[in-house]
Amino acid sequence: MTTVAPSGTGAPGRARLDVRTLRTDRWWLQPLLTVLALVAFIVYSTVRAFENANYYAEPYISPFYAPCITTQCEGSTFPELFSGPAFISPALYILIVPLGFRLTCYYYRKAYYRSFWMSPPACAVAEPHGSYTGETRFPLIFQNLHRYFFYAGLVFNVFLTYEALMSFRNEDGEWFHMGLGTVILLTNATLLWLYSLSCHSCRHVVGGRLKHFSKHPVRYKAWTAVSRLNTSHMKYAWISLVFVAFTDFYVRLLATGAFDDPRFF
Amino acid sequence: MSYEANLRVWRGDAAGGGLQDFTVTVNEGEVVLDILHRLQATQTPDLAVRWNCKAGKCGSCSAEINGRPRLLCLTRMGTFTEDEVITVTPLRAFPVMRDLVTDVSFNYEKAAQIPAFSPRPREADGSHRMQQIDVERPQEFRKCIECFLCQDVCHVVRDHEDNKKSFAGPRFLMRIAELDMHPLDQLDRKDVAQEEHGLGMCNITKCCSEVCPEGIKITDNALIPMKERVVDRKYVPSTWLGRTIGRRKG
Numbered sequence: 001m002t003t004v005a006p007s008g009t010g011a012p013g014r015a016r017l018d019v020r021t022l023r024t025d026r027w028w029l030q031p032l033l034t035v036l037a038l039v040a041f042i043v044y045s046t047v048r049a050f051e052n053a054n055y056y057a058e059p060y061i062s063p064f065y066a067p068c069i070t071t072q073c074e075g076s077t078f079p080e081l082f083s084g085p086a087f088i089s090p091a092l093y094i095l096i097v098p099l100g101f102r103l104t105c106y107y108y109r110k111a112y113y114r115s116f117w118m119s120p121p122a123c124a125v126a127e128p129h130g131s132y133t134g135e136t137r138f139p140l141i142f143q144n145l146h147r148y149f150f151y152a153g154l155v156f157n158v159f160l161t162y163e164a165l166m167s168f169r170n171e172d173g174e175w176f177h178m179g180l181g182t183v184i185l186l187t188n189a190t191l192l193w194l195y196s197l198s199c200h201s202c203r204h205v206v207g208g209r210l211k212h213f214s215k216h217p218v219r220y221k222a223w224t225a226v227s228r229l230n231t232s233h234m235k236y237a238w239i240s241l242v243f244v245a246f247t248d249f250y251v252r253l254l255a256t257g258a259f260d261d262p263r264f265f
Numbered sequence: 266m267s268y269e270a271n272l273r274v275w276r277g278d279a280a281g282g283g284l285q286d287f288t289v290t291v292n293e294g295e296v297v298l299d300i301l302h303r304l305q306a307t308q309t310p311d312l313a314v315r316w317n318c319k320a321g322k323c324g325s326c327s328a329e330i331n332g333r334p335r336l337l338c339l340t341r342m343g344t345f346t347e348d349e350v351i352t353v354t355p356l357r358a359f360p361v362m363r364d365l366v367t368d369v370s371f372n373y374e375k376a377a378q379i380p381a382f383s384p385r386p387r388e389a390d391g392s393h394r395m396q397q398i399d400v401e402r403p404q405e406f407r408k409c410i411e412c413f414l415c416q417d418v419c420h421v422v423r424d425h426e427d428n429k430k431s432f433a434g435p436r437f438l439m440r441i442a443e444l445d446m447h448p449l450d451q452l453d454r455k456d457v458a459q460e461e462h463g464l465g466m467c468n469i470t471k472c473c474s475e476v477c478p479e480g481i482k483i484t485d486n487a488l489i490p491m492k493e494r495v496v497d498r499k500y501v502p503s504t505w506l507g508r509t510i511g512r513r514k515g
């Protein structure tokens with residue numbers, strides 16, 4: 001920790017100082033918390049995605065399994081598109097969309113470059129790598145495909161909103177009923193919309209790419225609205241992440257019978 | 266109320282140097298630059314420190330305080346406890362000249378390499394007209410005081426001297442974004458940003474935004490939008506096609 005790279009702050013001509021950083025604050029705390037939170041989420045979601053059970057409790061489906069597109073699915077919330085082998089969890093077919101969306105998200109990129117890759121661990125704290133090419137080469141050049149995951153994510157948001165609306169039913173499939181789970185599914189869908197609509201690629205496609213806002217008043221309005229959401233993108237990234245896991249956990253509690261969904265009407 | 270502060274200041278030049286300890290009197294309301302001036306006046310008359318306006322507007326007094334790139338004239342002593350040791354070093358991404366003064370010519374070389382503002386021809390009455398909503402975005406970047414704290418903190422060059430030739434740094438990538446968004450400018454700057462000035466090296470970890478004394482949202486409002494513009498140009502098949510057949514103007 002006390003060495004400096006001869007190619008970095010130790011490069012010839014720069015002020016000699018044999019410490020990696022002179023920062024006296026707890027600069028390591030934020031990357032540490034980020035690692036802990038992300039690892040917790042990855043472990044939980046991996047276990048749940050492979051569990052292949054306890055993801056459906058009439059009328060609720062876990063967001064990890066929605067949209068559920070195979071004939072293996074419990075419940076029938078979505079058209080079954082094909083039948084896969086029973087040992088493959090239906091969550092795995094759809095995982096790529098939310099995973100790819102978050103993995104290429106500008107905010108999460110910052111979070112994991114800093115905390116996992118330590119590039120840099122914190123500002124003005126030397127990174128431990130000898131060379132650096134950023135996002136110019138394979139595989140990181142594929143971060144540039146973020147907007148396609150954004151589009152796919154929007155489609156998923158529509159599905160999850162649909163699932164949330166489907167939860168205005170009771171256990172016999174009759175409409176105009178509601179339980180605590182309905183509120184949770186609706187909140188989850190709303191948070192995912194906020195996360196998606198505050199996305200930097202969204203900001204770009206609605207209007208950011210224009211040179212003359214004055215020629216496109218409607219897109220200027222949209223850009224202004226997305227820009228406002230965008231300043232809270234990090235917040236939505238975390239809240240929606242935690243809430244997705246919580247929603248799944250709630251459905252699991254219902255599916256295993258550990259908890260009974262309070263029905264409002 | 267005044268008190269005696271413990272100061273550690275880097276002294277030396279390109280040949281070598283190190284931290285030296287001093288005790289200096291601090292009065293209420295003073296900033297780090299005041300303390301360095303008192304140190305100069307009372308103990309080390311030959312201490313080199315660059316400054317000019319003492320108002321956070323000239324961008325001369327950039328240095329690192331307790332390891333963080335900051336303006337000496339905008340850092341209040343009140344932000345530290347009285348018994349804290351306050352370490353002041355020169356910027357660590359650029360060659361040191363003497364004591365707290367560094368050679369920042371890297372930045373002027375990069376500035377000179379950015380293709381200049383190229384406005385469309387004037388209108389018949391000789392004026393350049395633009396709408397306020399069209400210039401608002403680039404105007405944020407005009408607040409820059411060229412203190413180069415962002416250039417100093419950016420790990421792309423701070424931690425990798427060899428990247429200096431291919432990376433312009435946040436301040437000048439922001440300049441490219443400013444011109445690319447400018448309603449009058451005619452040049453297309455996406456390829457230049459990516460191929461010659463290293464926009465792809467930036468991994469959007471936002472240290473530039475964290476240290477900017479003008480509070481410019483460099484990453485969110487300049488670098489990421491510019492990356493998205495580069496995607497339009499270089500990584501999207503449909504826009505590439507659209508451009509080839511001559512449609513899609515902004």
Ligand code: SF4
Binds near residue numbers: 435466468469
């Ligand atoms: S966001 Fe990009 S330009 Fe700014 S400090 Fe980080 S890597 Fe450098």
Ligand code: SF4
Binds near residue numbers: 411412473477478479
């Ligand atoms: S962008 Fe901010 S930090 Fe960078 S040179 Fe300008 S004022 Fe300084």
Ligand code: FES
Binds near residue numbers: 101106150196198202
């Ligand atoms: S989802 Fe985070 S930037 Fe697009």
Ligand code: FES
Binds near residue numbers: 317319322325338
């Ligand atoms: S002396 Fe001018 S910015 Fe500090």
